[in-house]
Amino acid sequence: MRIVVCAKQVPDTEARVTVGKDGRSIDETGITFIINPYDEFALEEGLRIKERLGGQATVTMVCVGPPRAEEALRTGLAMGADAAVHVWDDSLAGADAAALALVLQAAVTQLGFDLILCGRVAIDDASAQVGLRLAERLGLPHANAVTKLEVQGSKLVAHREVEGGVEVVELPLPAVVTAQKGLNEPRYPTIPAIMKARRREIGRPGLAGLGLDAGKVADACRSEVLSLAPAPARKGGRLVAGEPQEAARTLAHLLREEAKVL
Amino acid sequence: MAGIFVYAETKEGEFRKATGEILSRCRGVADATGEPLVAVVVGPAPEDAPRRLAPFGADLVLHVEGPGLEVYTSQGYAWAVTSCLAGRQPAALFFGNTPLARDLAPRVAERMDAALHADCTGLAWEDGRFVFTRPLYGGKLLARAVSRPGHPVLATFRPNSLGVAEVAATSPAYERVQVEVPAGSVASVVKETIRQVAGRVSLQEAEIIVSGGRGVGGPEGFRVIEELADVLGAAVGASRAAVDAGWISYDHQVGQTGKAVSPNLYIACGISGAIQHLAGMSSARCIVAINKDPDAYIFKVADYGIVGDLFQVVPALTAELREMLVRA
Ligand SMILES: Cc1cc2nc3c(=O)[nH]c(=O)nc-3n(C[C@H](O)[C@H](O)[C@H](O)COP(=O)(O)OP(=O)(O)OC[C@H]3O[C@@H](n4cnc5c(N)ncnc54)[C@H](O)[C@@H]3O)c2cc1C
Numbered sequence: 001m002r003i004v005v006c007a008k009q010v011p012d013t014e015a016r017v018t019v020g021k022d023g024r025s026i027d028e029t030g031i032t033f034i035i036n037p038y039d040e041f042a043l044e045e046g047l048r049i050k051e052r053l054g055g056q057a058t059v060t061m062v063c064v065g066p067p068r069a070e071e072a073l074r075t076g077l078a079m080g081a082d083a084a085v086h087v088w089d090d091s092l093a094g095a096d097a098a099a100l101a102l103v104l105q106a107a108v109t110q111l112g113f114d115l116i117l118c119g120r121v122a123i124d125d126a127s128a129q130v131g132l133r134l135a136e137r138l139g140l141p142h143a144n145a146v147t148k149l150e151v152q153g154s155k156l157v158a159h160r161e162v163e164g165g166v167e168v169v170e171l172p173l174p175a176v177v178t179a180q181k182g183l184n185e186p187r188y189p190t191i192p193a194i195m196k197a198r199r200r201e202i203g204r205p206g207l208a209g210l211g212l213d214a215g216k217v218a219d220a221c222r223s224e225v226l227s228l229a230p231a232p233a234r235k236g237g238r239l240v241a242g243e244p245q246e247a248a249r250t251l252a253h254l255l256r257e258e259a260k261v262l
Numbered sequence: 263m264a265g266i267f268v269y270a271e272t273k274e275g276e277f278r279k280a281t282g283e284i285l286s287r288c289r290g291v292a293d294a295t296g297e298p299l300v301a302v303v304v305g306p307a308p309e310d311a312p313r314r315l316a317p318f319g320a321d322l323v324l325h326v327e328g329p330g331l332e333v334y335t336s337q338g339y340a341w342a343v344t345s346c347l348a349g350r351q352p353a354a355l356f357f358g359n360t361p362l363a364r365d366l367a368p369r370v371a372e373r374m375d376a377a378l379h380a381d382c383t384g385l386a387w388e389d390g391r392f393v394f395t396r397p398l399y400g401g402k403l404l405a406r407a408v409s410r411p412g413h414p415v416l417a418t419f420r421p422n423s424l425g426v427a428e429v430a431a432t433s434p435a436y437e438r439v440q441v442e443v444p445a446g447s448v449a450s451v452v453k454e455t456i457r458q459v460a461g462r463v464s465l466q467e468a469e470i471i472v473s474g475g476r477g478v479g480g481p482e483g484f485r486v487i488e489e490l491a492d493v494l495g496a497a498v499g500a501s502r503a504a505v506d507a508g509w510i511s512y513d514h515q516v517g518q519t520g521k522a523v524s525p526n527l528y529i530a531c532g533i534s535g536a537i538q539h540l541a542g543m544s545s546a547r548c549i550v551a552i553n554k555d556p557d558a559y560i561f562k563v564a565d566y567g568i569v570g571d572l573f574q575v576v577p578a579l580t581a582e583l584r585e586m587l588v589r590a
Contacts (some may be wrong), residue, residue: 009448010489012401013400013537014537014538015399016402017399017402019403022321024401025304026403037395037519050453059515060577064320097378098371098372098375098376098377098442101372114422123400123518123519124398124399125383125396125398126380126396126397126398126522127367127378127380127381127382128364128368128380129333129367129378130368130412132336132365132368132369133368133369133372133373134373135369136340136368137371137372140449141337141448141449141450142336142450143450144364144365145364145365148453152289157453161361161512161513162361162455163273163360163361163362163463163464164363164457164458164513165453165456165457165458166456166458167452167454167455168452168454168455168456169450169451169452169453170450170451170453171449171451172449173539175450181512181515181519182512184468185583187411188467197272199445200580221410222375222376222410222413222483222505223377223407223408224377224407224408224409224410225403225405225406225407226393226405226406226407226578227406228398228405228406229403229404229406229546230356230402230403230426231397231401231402231403231544232405233457234544234549234562235563236561236562236563236567237565237566237567238558238562238565238566238567239430239561239565239566239567239569240566240567240568241340241566242506244505244568244570244571244574244575244578245578245582247348247568247570247575247578248568248575248578248579248581248582249578249582251550251566251568251579251582252579252582252583252586253405253586254263254551255527256567259527259548259565259566261470261526261527261547261548261585262527262579262586262587
């Protein structure tokens with residue numbers, strides 16, 4: 001079984017993110033990047049499926065991202081991925097979800113796959129659409145926000161989070177699955193595995209190797225960021241003093257009379 | 263351009279909150295451009311859909327139904343939406359940012375060859391185009407974005423963020439579109455839906471959220487949180503610490519790896535205010551913090567705070583509010 005995991009690098013959740021000089025992207029100076037947590041769930045699931053199949057599977061990690069994203073792929077290899085593919089071209093900076101789906105389609109098609117695993121959402125742009133666009137482009141079914149996954153021969157049984165409950169869906173392979181928190185607890189790579197991953201080959205097809213070029217990427221973009229700005233900072237308000245009863249009474253009145261939220 | 267379309271999602275027979283918010287916010291643009299404002303309902307719909315959507319200024323309710331649309335499937339619904347809109351040259355198609363829309367809209371966007379601006383908190387009409395505001399990087403930054411011209415404009419909006427605009431009520435026309443989802447176009451089969459909670463206020467639509475964190479101390483500690491929530495008709499939220507401890511299920515988690523919410527009032531109890539938690543709730547209109555540590559970071563973002571033991575303060579607040587709301 002050929003499993004492809006699409007993963008992205010994102011700023012650490014603790015990172016202080018500021019706007020770059022162009023006013024449309026972030027200033028990456030000093031930022032630590034991590035594998036998007038949801039993509040890590042996807043990768044971990046790929047590795048577990050392989051283990052459950054007694055090793056009768058390959059797990060390939062694909063990442064579209066600037067040179068720094070190589071680190072994410074090395075981490076993936078150290079966790080146990082069999083192969084890693086890094087796609088980058090300067091024309092991809094600022095590419096939107098529509099363009100990324102095009103690039104990933106080319107990459108996964110070239111690799112060949114039975115199952116594509118993605119994160120449900122990336123925590124940087126919170127756009128939550130690349131995986132599903134990819135499924136649509138490939139004409140494949142998908143299961144979104146999956147918290148439990150089982151491969152049964154040529155089909156998948158997935159538990160997916162829906163509002164107020166869980167939906168159990170069955171879908172034939174090949175298919176796209178997006179990982180939700182709760183699917184698994186990603187492993188930590190061991191030190192020897194990290195050392196070994198440093199020396200591993202990483203595939204770098206380049207846009208040309210995928211039958212694409214800068215023009216095609218630009219043509220596929222459907223959105224444009226006009227500007228980025230820091231969100232208005234919240235200021236601390238007032239502390240309501242007094243014994244619990246008294247403080248609670250004052251607060252209740254403030255919420256109604258001053259804040260007008262009740 | 264022929265229409266601003268709003269996907270009118272229903273839940274338990276009611277239209278979702280964001281439906282009215284988006285429709286009413288688009289009324290002005292519809293007037294300015296002469297575009298009809300159309301609510302699209304797919305699958306089962308309330309009998310009196312036009313009457314229910316009239317207060318929000320809809321011109322037309324388009325009801326798409328037929329075999330294969332009895333229950334939601336992403337492939338079936340994506341097909342239905344796009345084939346129904348195909349001949350109508352939509353200028354825009356907007357959704358509330360609900361779990362269903364997050365599953366549906368990306369496929370629709372791909373089929374319509376369009377951008378999808380996801381989880382927007384703001385909408386403006388400037389120089390003849392829609393401009394969207396979206397929180398990025400856990401709400402640390404706000405982006406203003408547009409779609410490239412020549413394609414329909416798609417977006418999902420976080421419930422509560424647009425609010426309902428005051429518009430004159432309309433008497434929407436009603437058009438039924440019968441379709442049949444082509445055999446074999448939906449590959450996935452829903453085997454079972456396990457309802458965990460019915461009739462609860464959805465976290466993302468709730469006007470008030472009462473959240474508990476590690477300070478709640480255990481699953482039984484959430485009882486005081488729930489009691490306050492019940493008095494307020496509020497939803498219950500949680501920090502990741504409380505979720506990871508297994509005290510409450512993940513669908514209650516607020517934050518960068520949980521849900522992003524924009525309620526009118528957010529009451530954080532026993533929550534320290536970690537950056538990843540703030541990512542999910544800092545767009546609330548009013549934040550209240552109840553925490554025993556006067557130095558907790560949450561007080562730096564809260565509009566009102568009480569320093570104290572939540573097991574004393576929260577029940578006192580519940581009693582106070584119960585009395586106040588009964589009197590009102
Ligand atoms: C990648 C990543 C993603 C994350 N995503 C999220 C997310 O989506 N959502 C999220 O919430 N967190 C998230 N976190 C975790 C986050 O960093 C914090 O660990 C978490 O929010 C802390 O939860 P807490 O405030 O409940 O617990 P703590 O930080 O332990 O705070 C507990 C608070 O309760 C107070 N307290 C204790 N007892 C009482 C009492 N009796 N009365 C009153 N106050 C009391 C304490 O003073 C303290 O301030 C994420 C972390 C990472 C690394």
